[in-house]
Amino acid sequence: MTKYNSIFRDNLFQDRTILVTGGGTGIGRAISHELASLGAHIIIASRKLEKLEATAKEITDAGGKCSIYTLNIRNEDAINAMFDEMLNDHKTIHGLVNNAGGQFPSPAENINQKGWHAVIETNLTGTFLMSKTAYNRALKQNQGNIVNIVAEMWNGFPGMVHTGAARAGVSNMTKTLAVEWAKDGVRVNAVAPGVIHGHGITQYDPAFVESYVKMASADIPLKRMGTESEIASAVTFLLSPAAAYITGETLKVDGASSLWRKTWVIDNHQNSAKFDGFED
Ligand code: ADE
8 A cells, every 4th residue: 555654744734625737647646645645635637547546546545535537738628627527526626736747858959849839738838727727716715726846947948948948937927826816815836846756757768867867866966866755745835824925936846956957968069150349
């Protein structure tokens, strides 16, 4: 049985219902386990039913409450239909964790319009549509709050330009929504994970992962990758009353990698055109 040991106090989220997108795997699964272990009724939504079922079983076997809905966050009609069903079943939600996302590594010059749009639609548009729907249909009625999962994109995101642009957009959107929705007591924050050793990394080509992990860990001041639980506990803090005065913030959980790590090797070259306005 999968048991989750949270650092937070028991029943912190008693009588709270929290929707976690992409909650069936990886960081989303850890967030779902952690919040359920603290008494929340967790609703996980994503595209793949088998993954949802497996995580829901883990949570309920451990004594937690978990419901599942299949959902494509890129489609506003599907989101509204899912909310119809979910609110009929559970009345309201008190929190939303926008964790669902996806991207693929590629040099920018090889990404076509379809690939670019797919990543922007999932990570940026999907997060906006989910936030707006949750706010209008539940959160503004009960001072709920939102946590968005973004990424380490502070120096751009060489190798994944699409997700860097989308996640930076979400971090900016987090500030806007925090201000616009403050009137209803709805807080909106984000967590920016650094390099996490977990399910996410297994999605990529093993050769890419091996070189990436070696390069990344060496340059992280804490000299290791983070865990999914270290992201889950930051999300839990931001959702909790302990963060009642925090809104519009993106919290880095990255072992200081964003202050130090080089993510891209620049080959030696002499291709920089120079400007010199002086005539000898
Ligand atoms: N996880 C990755 N992409 C997703 C999508 N479009 N909808 C829901 N969950 C997802």
